[in-house]
Amino acid sequence: MEQNPQAAPAADPFGNYGYAILTAGALAAPDRMALTYRGERRFTYDALNRAVDRRAHALARAGVAPGQRVAALLTETVTVAEVYTALFKSGAVTAALNPYWEADVLAGVVARSGASALVYDAGAEELVRAVRPRLPGVTAWIRAGGPPDGAVGGADLDALGADAPDTEPPVHGSGDDPLALFYTSGSTGLPKPVVHTHASALATARLWQDIPGGPDGVFGTGAIIWGIGFPAIAGPALYGRMHLVLEQDWGPENFLRVVPRERVTHVSLIPGFFSALLADTGHEKADLSSLTTVVLGGEPIAPALLERIKDRLPQARVYGYYGQTEAPYSVCGRIDDEAWDRRSSGRARTGFAVRVTGPDGAPAVGEAGEINLAGPHRMAGYDGLPEETAEVLRGVWYVGGDLGVLDAEGNLRVLGRRSDAILKGGRWTQPARVEEAALEVEGVAECGAVGVPENPDGADAVEQRIVLAVVPRAGAEVTSEGVARALAERLPEERRPDAVVVARDLPRTRDASGGPGKLLRRRLRELYGHRAG
Known part of the structure; x- marks a missing residue:
């Protein structure tokens, strides 16, 4: 994927991912609550949009240009929300880094990304000090949350934004323009960079058209919104004009505090979270009655665990989902209703497609085979890796090595990795x-x-x-x-x-x-x- 520093402004700003998920909400419902951070900071859609716009102007003052590759190594969830969205509006291509990578992996990923700027916060500062000497291609180091120390140097994003306007910056990038590199957690070698476009991320953001959300929804989550978690979790919540509750810690103990405090209605978690939550009696005194929608995926959902969840949360609708970094939230469906197969992850989302193919590549129904995913949410490819891209993109289909069974009604049961x-x-x-x-x-x-x-x-x-x-x-x-x-x-x-x-x-x-x-x-x-x- 070629960089394009001279990318032209989008003809239609609503095709820009950052503009579509946030500015549109600020225009339509400026006073609606958009985001709460740790119960301490609260933003309406208008206030959050203005904060993001100040970040976008500050990034421009730091030298970030449309089409430039900018690595983002952020640990504080509210900073992720502001800086990612500002980068998306600006038309920069964000390399969304995992703050839990070791220094060798981080240095290798950033070097391969072609990023010439890196924005980070205090939680990542020690890691940044370790990798800076190894990244001569990064010429702009930008710190959010205060001035950088002498060992790193560079720009102070907060200071640059102190007197920045809170008006809409020129919007760059839309449609099939590259939005970001999100990384797989591959078992060997460096994590693969998955290219998503403004259009593919927006397709994922329409999740709450397939699962009941609505403006009264309060979506709770933790620090997993860096990386693919942003377009899979935070982006859909904002696009659906929900109230996004952000925490640093979304483990069982804090979950039991935050859900009653914020009256959280929606969560998206792996089944293992509920295994841990329900393993002892600590949850029994917590008021979880506000939860109306639980979305489970990332791992197979055992019927016995689903029964435990329903026993504890009888008022909640439980949905399954299936997807990968390359094609997030491809399939979803309610799994606690007797009309559904409880081992199913649901059906292809609106406008998406799923099939299962046998060893000969032919579609198979009722038999185990490889899961194929298609739709506007699918990645554009692996950045700079044409052979790896060709292995998994077969025509319109993404085939990532998972096995499943598709029934005659279109319900997908995921069996696991081949x-x-x-x-x-x-x-x-x-x-x-x-x-x-x-x-x-x-x-x-x-x-x-x-x-x-x-x-x-x-x-x-x-x-x-x-x-x-x-x-x-x-x-x-x-x-x-x-x-x-x-x-x-x-x-x-x-x-x-x-x-x-x-x-x-x-x-x-x-x-x-x-x-x-x-x-x-x-x-x-x-x-x-x-x-x-």
Whole structure:
């Protein structure tokens, strides 16, 4: 993707992502509450739009130009909301960095991005000091939240914005112009840069046309809005003119404080969050009656866990979703209604498409195959990686390596990653099938299953054994032997664990939210693979 520093102003500003998700709301409903930060700072749509416009003028004073690549390493959620949206309005191409990367990964990603400016805040300052000498291509260092220290130098974004106008800046970039690079969490090499355009991000932002939202909705979330979390979570909330409640910590403990305080109505979480939340009795005294809509995705949803959620939140509608960084929120649907398959993630969103293909590439219904996603929300490609792009973009379809089953009604049931499938006894199975049964065992709060080679040093390295790690609920007595006996009665031989480990917790990604991230199956293999014997 070529940089275009001389990009022309958008003919239609509503095709600009930043303008469409925020300025449009400020024009239509200026006094509506837009954002609350940690219960301390509150912005109407008009006030938030003016704050963003001051940021945009300050960035221009710091030398940021339309079409320029600007790396953003931000940790404070309100700063993410303001600076990202300001960059989007300005027409800069934002490289949305993960503040939990190690210095080597960060330096490699920024160097490959072609960014010539980097904006950061206090939470990222130590990391910035470590990588600055390794990034000669970055010529502008810009700090939000106060002046930079002498080791980094550069511009003070707050000072540049102190007397900046709060009027709309010239709007650049729209439609198929590149908006940002959002990064995958690939298992090997550097994270891949996913190019989304203004148009693809706006397509994702229309989420609340498919799930009831409305202007009375209060959407709560934590620090996961950096990266793809912004167009997948914060952007849709603002586009839907909801009240976005931002916290730094969105772990179970703070969740139980914030939901009653702000009367949060909508949340989007991974199922593992509720495994942790409901594992002990701490949630029982919290008033969660304001929650009307729970959206779950990122991991398979076990029916037993769904039952626990509904027991605790009988008033809430529960929706499933499925998508990837390359095609966020592709599928959604209600899963707590008897009319739906509870293992389903729903159907393709309005204007989107999903299919499942067999080994020959032909569409398959009612049979397991590769999930294909299409629609205006799909990425443009991987930046600077034409071969990797060609592997996953097949015509209009994105094919990312996940397996699923599509029924005749268009409901998608996600089985998991093709690479996670387990071959035992000559039959393939997905870890989720083992985990669903394990969650039905008395006392089990959460679990993770992986396959490990039966004979990794021999000729037969394909046949696998199954290792299952389980985390007990608070106060429950759970033993490896007891879980193994229970599963022997519930599962066929090819799905029975060869080893059960009782663990204090499961390895999960760190996303700065304070809550559990996605399950790290590779780490499970490293920790417990030797138990397979």
